Amino acid sequence: MDLNLQFWQSEGKTFFQRFYHWLDILDPLLLFKYNKEIEKSRTILSTSEPDITKSLQNKTIKEAWKLSLASMNSSTGDAIPFVFRPPALLPFAVPLAVGVLSLHRNVKQAFNWQLFFHAYTCGFSVSHGNCTQDSKELSYMQVLLSTGTVLFSAGIAVLPHYIMTRYQVPSPSTQSFLTFTRGPVTAALCVFNVLLIRSSEFQNGIEIMDSKGDIVGVSQKAGEKAVGETAISRAVMIGPALCIPDIVLHYLKRTRTFVQYPRLGGSLKIMMIISILGLMIPVSFSWIPQLGTIQRSSIEPEIISSTEETEFFYNRGL
Structure with a gap:
């Protein structure tokens, strides 16, 4: 299962929980991140705390989740084109x-x-x-x-x-x-x-x-x-x-x-x-x-x- 889907399996159980996370993910400043930063965020997540709820208490890991969720296709694992x-x-x-x-x-x-x-x-x-x-x-x-x-x-x-x-x-x-x-x-x-x-x-x-x-x-x-x-x-x-x-x-x-x-x-x-x-x-x-x-x-x-x-x-x- 892709990392992004693992996140939603843990953190997407209710509407309000998903809404709260999407408010963070839709931050326009995330569009100015380079592909190297996106790849780095995925590396951080793959080696981070397996308990996603606990990992979100770490600011670095939380930012890595936001960047991954805002930039990656959960099916292919590839970066989504900037404008989309x-x-x-x-x-x-x-x-x-x-x-x-x-x-x-x-x-x-x-x-x-x-x-x-x-x-x-x-x-x-x-x-x-x-x-x-x-x-x-x-x-x-x-x-x-x-x-x-x-x-x-x-x-x-x-x-x-x-x-x-x-x-x-x-x-x-x-x-x-x-x-x-x-x-x-x-x-x-x-x-x-x-x-x-x-x-x-x-x-x-x-x-x-x-x-x-x-x-x-x-x-x-x-x-x-x-x-x-x-x-x-x-x-x-x-x-x-x-x-x-x-x-x-x-x-x-x-x-x-x-x-x-x-x-x-x-x-x-x-x-x-x-x-x-x-x-x-x-x-x-x-x-x-x-x-x-x-x-x-x-x-x-x-x-x-x-x-x-x-x-x-x-x-x-x-």
């Missing part, structure tokens, strides 16, 4: 979310922002997914699938803007409806992206482990559970940040203050996106355990025939 590490999510996602919710002059501009947004979320999903047995042979297929998913999502998400500009919808209620649909449609497409981009995990299966961390087989059922849970987590993260600002501003714009200062809406929208996304990122990561569990009754017969374990573990990803 958890601490980079808020700084990169906020400008993209603002661009997605902005009113653009033309469809091309709106499409480009959607393209950038879905390309980033796609890269994040790929970077935090499980490595399957056939991943090397299907790497070109992953590129084609990801590219197609991003283009399709951007095209669908830009439809409300296209309808408003192409047909010049006169009804204020219809315009409001189309404006409100931008956030929910984009959020729904983010969930769709996770299911499609990580589809190889429930097609080929992912590794499952026993309580000692030994790999006992590759399970498609566990892959389905991992991808489904991650899709729910993504909805919890993206949905509120893309849906709430437009709804709140719709009602606030009727007040006297916003009538006098119309530009105030743009600043308030940015503040809401930052605050909502800043809260929902650790909430979504903590909502479902990083180290997932699946019962013996849900596993393929050919796997359970070789072991007496009643519960198995797998890496959910992010």
